[in-house]
Amino acid sequence: MDALAGLLDGPRARGAFLLRMVMEPPWSVRIEDGAPLCLMCVTSGEAWIVPAKGDPVLLRPGDVAIARGPEPYRAADSLGTEPHALIGPGGTCHTLQGEPLAQSMRLGVRTWGNAPDGTTTVLIGTYQMAGEVSRRLLDALPELLKLEATAWRGPLLPVLDEEISRDEPGQSVVLDRVLDLLLIAVVRAWFSRPEAAAPGWYAAMADPVVGQALRLLQNDPAAPWTVASLATACGVSRAGLARRFTELVGEPPMAYLTGWRLALAADLLRGSEVTVEAVARKVGYGGSFALSAAFKRVRGVSPQEYRTGGAPADRPSDRVS
Numbered sequence: 001m002d003a004l005a006g007l008l009d010g011p012r013a014r015g016a017f018l019l020r021m022v023m024e025p026p027w028s029v030r031i032e033d034g035a036p037l038c039l040m041c042v043t044s045g046e047a048w049i050v051p052a053k054g055d056p057v058l059l060r061p062g063d064v065a066i067a068r069g070p071e072p073y074r075a076a077d078s079l080g081t082e083p084h085a086l087i088g089p090g091g092t093c094h095t096l097q098g099e100p101l102a103q104s105m106r107l108g109v110r111t112w113g114n115a116p117d118g119t120t121t122v123l124i125g126t127y128q129m130a131g132e133v134s135r136r137l138l139d140a141l142p143e144l145l146k147l148e149a150t151a152w153r154g155p156l157l158p159v160l161d162e163e164i165s166r167d168e169p170g171q172s173v174v175l176d177r178v179l180d181l182l183l184i185a186v187v188r189a190w191f192s193r194p195e196a197a198a199p200g201w202y203a204a205m206a207d208p209v210v211g212q213a214l215r216l217l218q219n220d221p222a223a224p225w226t227v228a229s230l231a232t233a234c235g236v237s238r239a240g241l242a243r244r245f246t247e248l249v250g251e252p253p254m255a256y257l258t259g260w261r262l263a264l265a266a267d268l269l270r271g272s273e274v275t276v277e278a279v280a281r282k283v284g285y286g287g288s289f290a291l292s293a294a295f296k297r298v299r300g301v302s303p304q305e306y307r308t309g310g311a312p313a314d315r316p317s318d319r320v321s
Contacts, residue, residue, distance in 0.1 A: 017091045017126040018175050020164050021075075022113035023047075024120070028076035030083040031067075033091065036138060037127040038067045039182060040075070041157055045120025050074040051144040059122075062149025062157070064186055068141050077120065090128065109167045123160055125179040137187070140199040145190055152189035156182045201256075204248035209234050213245060213253060221261050222284040227253055257284075262298055265291060269307040276303045 017035075023045075031038070040049060042059040050056040052071045056079060059065055067073050074083060085101055086094050093101045093112075107116050160178050163171070191198040204210040212234050217225065230253055231241040245253045261283040268279045280291035288303070295303050 016172075016176050016179050017124075017128055018110055018160075018164055018179065019091070019124045020111045020161075021122045021124060022107060022111060022115065022118040022120070023077065023122075024113075024115035024118035025077035026081045027114055027120075028074060028081040028083045029085045029087060030072060030074050030096075031087045032072040033087055033089050033126065033128075034070040035089075035126045035128050036069045037183075038069070039125045039179065039186065040065045040067070041123045041154075041160070041182075043121045043123060043157065043161055045118075046077070047120055047122050048074075048076050048079055049144060049146075050076065050079065054143060057144060057146040059146065060149070062154055063146060064152070064154070064157075064182075065144060065146045066141060066183075066186060066190075068138055068143050071143055073144065075122065091126070109165045111165055123157070123164060125160070125175075125182065127179075140202070141187075141190075145196075147186060147189055151193070152186060154185070156185060200248055200250040204245075207244070207248055209236055209241065210245050210248045213241060214249070214256075217253070217257050217260060221257065221264060222282060224284070225254070225257055258294065258298070261285070262295060265295065265303065266299070266306060269303055276307075279303065 041064045047059045049065050051073045190196050228238045231238040264283045276288040280288050285291040
């Protein structure tokens with residue numbers, strides 16, 4: 001597993017919110033769902049994405065944008081159109097006065113909008129839970145990025161467009177995996193661009209020594225790694241590895257390993273029913289006490305407090321679907 005693959009494993013979609021939005025101007029929707037990541041792809045017409053901070057971007061057919069939460073943003077036909085709808089957590093939809101819109105604007109399976117034959121169509125895929133393994137990835141992305149159709153290969157867009165409105169057994173799993181592949185394609189294309197300022201861990205993967213060290217840590221975080229043992233595995237001196245790793249990645253090897261272990265632990269705590277003891281041993285700690293001490297020192301809460309700190313679910317009847 002390389003560093004990008006490992007970090008992309010964090011925001012793996014699990015029952016992601018997917019929607020085809022069909023609109024006829026004038027239209028404007030304010031998004032306040034607090035989601036950590038949202039992909040938007042225009043298949044027809046045009047759509048402005050206006051972040052709370054920074055410059056708006058215009059999407060045309062084939063273009064894709066990623067909005068990184070939890071800051072709100074707006075999607076609209078033009079910069080001057082005022083919002084008429086508000087999307088909240090879990091895909092709930094209301095007017096700005098609080099009146100529900102989910103049913104009145106429903107156009108079919110996972111299709112929503114103000115006109116069934118509207119000139120603008122946007123495919124939306126939202127990761128609704130913060131997968132902690134992805135924090136390093138999310139922190140490396142701007143609040144809003146755009147890739148034009150000519151800047152990336154988008155063979156997955158027709159697949160998503162075809163699958164998003166199907167209602168068949170297991171369809172949510174199919175859509176989750178298509179969304180994951182789409183995210184990987186977009187992030188990979190973005191990091192290859194000069195303006196992306198790819199993070200140290202991504203650029204370091206090309207280094208024959210540090211790239212190997214990163215793969216070892218990613219693939220086997222539970223191993224009793226030391227700088228010395230990692231250097232031996234990479235065939236270099238301890239001092240040489242420590243210096244080069246810190247220069248390229250931006251932090252020492254053991255600091256990187258600690259962050260990776262705790263990120264894995266956080267993801268397991270929220271995404272599984274395994275005990276804290278089992279989580280500790282899976283990510284490289286001797287037991288629950290050692291994990292709890294490290295977790296609380298870095299994150300300010302115990303593993304158990306973190307596990308039970310999720311937000312309440314939204315009411316299904318208010319959700320756009």
